[in-house]
Amino acid sequence: MARFWNRWIARQTSSRRKEFNKRKSLRRRPQAENLETRQLLAANIFHNEAMPEDVNEGGHITALDALMVINRLNRDRGNLGNRDPGIDNPVDQPTDETEDQNTDETIDNDDVSAESSDVVLAWNELFGEVLADAESFQQNPGYASRSQAILNLAIYDAVGIATDGTDANTFYDYPIDLSGNVELSAEIAASEAAYTVLSGLYPEQQATLDAFRAQSISGTASDRVTDASMTLGSDIGNTILAIRANDGFDVMGEYEYSDELGTFQPDPLNPDVPAWGPAWGDVDLFAINSVDEFSPETTPELTSEQYAESYNEVLELGSVDSETRTADQTEAGLFWAYDREGLGTPIALFNDVLIQIAEQQGNSLEENAALFAQASVAMADAAIVAWDTKFGEDFWRPVTAIHSGDIDGNDATEGDADWVALGAPNGEDLTGFTPQFPTYISGHATFGGALFGTLQEFYGTDDISFELASEELKGLLDNPELQEAYGIELDDATRSFDSFSEAMAENGRSRVYLGIHFDFDDTVGQEVGAAIAASVASDFAVAATDDTTRTENDRQRNQNDDRGRNNNNSRGSNDRFASVDSAFADERFLF
Secondary structure, eight states, rough: OHHHHOOOHHHHHHHHHHHHHHHHHOOOOOOOTTTTTOOOOOOOOSSSSTTOOTTTSSSSHHHHHHHHHHHHHTTTOOOOGOSSSSSSSOTSSTTTTTOOOOSSSSSSOOOOOOOOHHHHHHHHHHHHHHHHHGGGGSSSSSHHHHHHHHHHHHHHHHHHHHHGGGOOSSSSOOOOTTOOOOOOOOOHHHHHHHHHHHHOOGGGGGHHHHHHHHHHHOOOOOOOHHHHHHHHHHHHHHHHHHHHHHTTOOOOOOOOOOOOOTOOOOOTSSTSSOOOOTTTSSSSSSSOSGGGGOOOOOOOTTSHHHHHHHHHHHHHSSSSTSSSSSSSHHHHHHHHHSSSSSTTHHHHHHHHHHHHHHHHHHHOOOHHHHHHHHHHHHHHHHHHHHHHHHHOOOOHHHHHEEEEEEEEOOOOOOOOOOOOOBBBOOSSSSSSSSOOOOOSSOOHHHHHHHHHHHHHHHOOOOOOOOEOOOOHHHHHHHHHHHHHHHHHOOSOOOEEEESSHHHHHEEEEEHHHTTTSSSHHHHHHHHHHHHHHHHHHTTTTOOOOOOOOHHHHHHHHHHHHHHHHHHHHHHHHOOOOOHHHHHSSSGOOOO
């Protein structure tokens, strides 16, 4: 009879589901998934509080109530331990987002959406879009990394307080009163915290944020739970915005070029572009104690053998018409670039790395909140250290150095006044450019050290393989002429890595392939970023377990188990399934 009932449901809803799935396939990523369909909230599956076994609120306990329970258990494959016990919809009324299985068996609600099934991932996917659409003054690695840290700290603290209350291990302290013992949703609190901070950081995109927020919390819980959770998230977001309001992010600083040999000069191809970030090294740090603690040694002397070796390497590898750079090296240089406006700065690509790894490893909500906050803070502090070093050292870029190679005092360097770097891609032709800030240390390499160092710290291993797509390469897929000019032939926009350290090394090395950095900019930057990652890791108590030896099924099962435990911790134990057990034990429900 249970099978008959489910077949009837399938016939009644089939056309509606097909139309919904058709619309869903046309959606543009990222999408905020309706939290109700993901069953993230501990709503009661029984609607009659006085008589819990009266599932359909008919006023009496009948066989139909038991049948509805059976259908629900069948739909969940009987796996009570891996499901959140709450759902707002009656169990005999499938939602529009139920997958159409075209089968006589039960309808499976497990995979109702292709979009991110985690509020941390959903808002960070949106953040990538926000970065790409940001105003020109926001299109720099400093503002982007600061925004990413503020966003993910708000999410992290909201998840922590909604889950563990006053016992939460939060990054900031909050004057929040939880004495009312109100049930809270970590998902709604985190969503509202994310919405609040992004609204403050990117007010020009308010319409996008409003629409995403409305979709993410629609139909999720009782008014009381929703209101309390949104208030918590809003308070957290506004508190963090207030803390960071006067951190120095809006101080432009002044910079004057020097004629001294070895100092930073304008890009010869773009001489009118002003230097960016002379004051970013003075922005307030998030986690580390001081910039000086991580400041590297100075650059090699112009007359040194080390400098000559680095000079001659980039002279050969980084030239626009290099005969030694391979097609794969050119592809790697383009893959990691993200220097031009409209791609969201390198932070957008590093954000994609976090999303890819988090989805691949099957993190819980709490693990994702911790991972994204930890990595974002490490990268934000890495940016401050890197830009303090850049303008403190004020060292010239390869293009200026090579044009002046005959007068640098080093007999092992030969100048070339006509040398042109492959450069950061502009997306239109081979006229690349050199970013307008000093070369030492590499921002890319320092960010990469912080990001991949955090991933190593978080998972306790380096040996996690992954594949990543680049918007830079996606833009080349439909442009065979430009591919030919670069000397590459693309089948897709992805590259694969066997470990975090492999990706870290290629990211840093890519800047040498473009001719915009020396190798010591890269290697020292990676070391500084990794050291910052190790320091920041101590500020975050939640660490993921090493999942590298688990099969995909084991990983998914453990993920569900973890989420079940976390839901219990955040909302208190739910004993409603005791009523389900009693329903099956009662002879009145035997057929």
